[in-house]
Amino acid sequence: xxxxxxxxxxxxxxxxxxxxxxxxxxxxxxxxxxxxxxxxxxxxxxxxxxxxxxxxxxxxxxxxxxxxxxxxxxxxxxxxxxxxxxxxxxxxxxxxxxxxxxxxxxxxxxxxxxxxxxxxxxxxxxxxxxxxxxxxxxxxxxxxxxxxxxxxxxxxxxxxxxxxxxxxxxxxxxxxxxxxxxxxx
Numbered sequence: 001x002x003x004x005x006x007x008x009x010x011x012x013x014x015x016x017x018x019x020x021x022x023x024x025x026x027x028x029x030x031x032x033x034x035x036x037x038x039x040x041x042x043x044x045x046x047x048x049x050x051x052x053x054x055x056x057x058x059x060x061x062x063x064x065x066x067x068x069x070x071x072x073x074x075x076x077x078x079x080x081x082x083x084x085x086x087x088x089x090x091x092x093x094x095x096x097x098x099x100x101x102x103x104x105x106x107x108x109x110x111x112x113x114x115x116x117x118x119x120x121x122x123x124x125x126x127x128x129x130x131x132x133x134x135x136x137x138x139x140x141x142x143x144x145x146x147x148x149x150x151x152x153x154x155x156x157x158x159x160x161x162x163x164x165x166x167x168x169x170x171x172x173x174x175x176x177x178x179x180x181x182x183x184x185x
Contacts, residue, residue, distance in 0.1 A: 022057065023055065023056070023057030023058035023059055023100070023101070024055075024058050024059070025058075025059045025061050025098070026052065026054065026058055026059065026060055026061060027061045027063070028045065028048075028060050028061060028062050028063070028123060029045055029048050030048060032063045033063065034048070034063070035062050035063060035064040035069065035071070035111070035121070036064070036121060037111075037116055037119045037120060037121045038119075038120045038121070041120075044120050045121075045122070045123045046123075046124065049123060049124060049125045049126075052125075053128065054101055054107070054125045054126065054127045054128065055101070055127065055128055055129070055130055056101060056102065056103060056104055056127055056128070056129050056130055057100070057101065057102075057130065058100075058101045058127075059098050059099065059100050059101070060098070060099045060101065060109075060123075060125070061096065061097070061098055061099075062091065062096075062097040062098075062099065062109075063095055063096065063097075064094055064095070064097070065094055065095075066092055066093055066094020066095060067094070068113060069094075069111055069112065069113045069116065070090060070091060070092045070111070070112030070113065071090075071091040071097055071099070071109050071110075071111070071112065072084055072087035072088075072089075072090050072091075072109060072110050072111070072112045073087060073088045073089040073090075073091075073099070073107070073108065073109055074086075074087050074088060074108050074109070074110055075088065075108065076106060076108055078108070078110070079108035079109075079110055079122060079124060082110060082117035082118050082122070084110065084112055084117065087112075090112065092112070101125075101127045103127065104127050104128055104129040105126070105127060106124060106125070106126055106127075107124070107125045107126075107127050108122070108123070108124050109122065109123045109124075110122040110123075
């Protein structure tokens, strides 16, 4: 019985540790039909990307009709000019294209369909490293605002008070359970 309990705890610990390092799947635009020509500026993927954080190891999921469109990963220069002739990588699969964000820095994608990029169908995201913290490099000088800003809302709810970043709490709880299993043998 003790062996079985120890085996269960080791399995749980291994599962938690492997899941902690995995990136997230992020649906581009937050909806199934977001990879398209935007109706207006507020509908653009630029607005959506500004509201999200992308980390090394995350995956962008593009949903689109593979016979009518594609996703081209491009340089900044080709992103700005909508040049589709020299992509870094081309994705034509459609419906469920999964693109891994492998390194930190800017990441650029444009539509491969003729004229779509010029009409705003493109995406720029800034990928941060896993070790990045929001205030790693505060500005050397920050001018005082004329009016004091309103205080920010609390970032965690009472139910999430013990939830550490990237499942750390779950990993710690598993380790404590493992220690308990060994001490009760």
